[in-house]
Amino acid sequence: MPHGSEKPLGSEKSSGAEKPAVAGRSSRRTSARKERAPRASAAIEEGERGLKKGRWSTSELAWLRENFARRRDEALVRELGRPIESLRKMAEQIFRGPRVSGEWTAAEDALLREGLGVRGEAELAMVLRRGEADLRQRVRSFARTGRTGRWTQGEIADLKRLFGSRRDEDLVSIFGRSLASIRRQAKALQLAKDKGFLRRLEGGPASRMPRWSPDEIRQLARLYAELPNLEVARRLGRSVKSIVSKAHELDLKKSEERLRDMGRQNVSLREDRAAARATKRAARGRAPKSVKPASE
Template sequence: MLKRGNWSVEELMKLRDQYGRRPLPQLARELRRTEETVRLRAEQMFQQEWCPSEEDPETFEGRPGPLEDKEREQLRFMVGIADLETMQLVLGRQGAEIERVLLEWSRQKSEQWSEAQIEFLKLAYGTRPDWALSMVLGHEIEAIQAQARELCLGKDRSVVSVELPILEKHVVIQPQAPVRMPRWTTEEVDELIRVFPERPNLDIARSLGRSVKSVVAKANELGLRKSKERLREMGRENVMIRHKRAGGATSAGSASGGAASGGPASGGAASGDAEDEQGSGEKNS
């Protein structure tokens, strides 16, 4: 049932954190509001935040000056999901500066994958079209798809693709292929039940030829749990991940095109340090 009336503090925090960085239909479903209601409330919120009191929100074009590193990171998560008007609204910046950064990214090329880029791919792959991931990471679409296969990442059933006119002459925007979600066979379910408590989800996904997200979703549906020993191993792995991140994660604005690992702006559905939007980390439930 859809909600009506006043917004709670928690709802407003979620809206502030994820509007423009998550597909609108997905965010509206989670908030149990209509898409139009979510859009109008977001406009009101961001206009109040960025527009000086003496200016008319309808004519305010955004703050001038170059984007800060944090804003560039936020923008990365918006490409492919948000139009230019939404980017301006969320960042409170002028469209010309946003377009300048987008064109800069469209010309970048990365040879090697950084850890930060892989972290970004895990967070964003399921809900972004491949052309957008290719642009913000600087890797060819074929390289994006190959890395996704290596990590057993999967697309959501319906991937939003919002094109940007400024990129038409600079980025090859390919239609996103339909997502194929084969049914689980009895043999696959039996194997999942047998191995899930002890093995990492990525290993299970590779052995079954499925995405990690599919493995996690099916395990949740079946009520499967990790064993105590596996949970202890996961705890140690998470400590190592936190230590590695604290020791020098690549900045989102680096010359290599690396994207910083997902914080609140990423829209990652994290339930633990190794958990992300793809479900490529592991869950206890």
């Protein structure tokens, strides 16, 4: 029906034979518009529905203080269930204080490294209560570290955790290693950038991994329970993230023995990190704290 026939919805004066058809079509279109309106409203309000307002609890404030520099906005909203504007205003309040200057502490360095690529300079400066120029200078000093040689277990664990969601240039500053070294290690570990991160970075759809073939799925089901994810990824020629995602989709589980091995490796890693921190404290002339391998 031509669009012009929709104009006189309630005022048609044509023959009685035409009225029922026009009225029927108009009523259906009106009904469809009424149905679409609530759906549109629901879509607009979906992001705000269920978000909390009002006073913050002590545990919420503690969590925000601990994670604001380490998590992106969407993760903060998802975890705390509060609007991002509210989260940012509260962050400004809890990090307000006198500016810090002078030598950087190990804790400050660690937090700065965690925040690179997650928060901008202004927000990281706010969290650390440092000037932006001071912060930029510190980041440049990270990149100039020029670490070489074998990667430590702690570095490998951090690379696995951070590689998918950080730009390569940020990783150079975080690890103080060359871009070539980082890419070689990431390739050896079968690491890949997160699809969501690539979409944000490139402003478009991320490249997709090839579809899983039936044979690959059978191999994954056979190997996943007993082998480390890295070894499975190498055998199938896929990223570790792709292996984990497909295993989750298929509801595959690690065997009890593999889980015990993973637990022992995690304890060993914590012990190594605690020992490294104690060594650094001793080198600076501080009394080393007692090492608590399993509870740190």
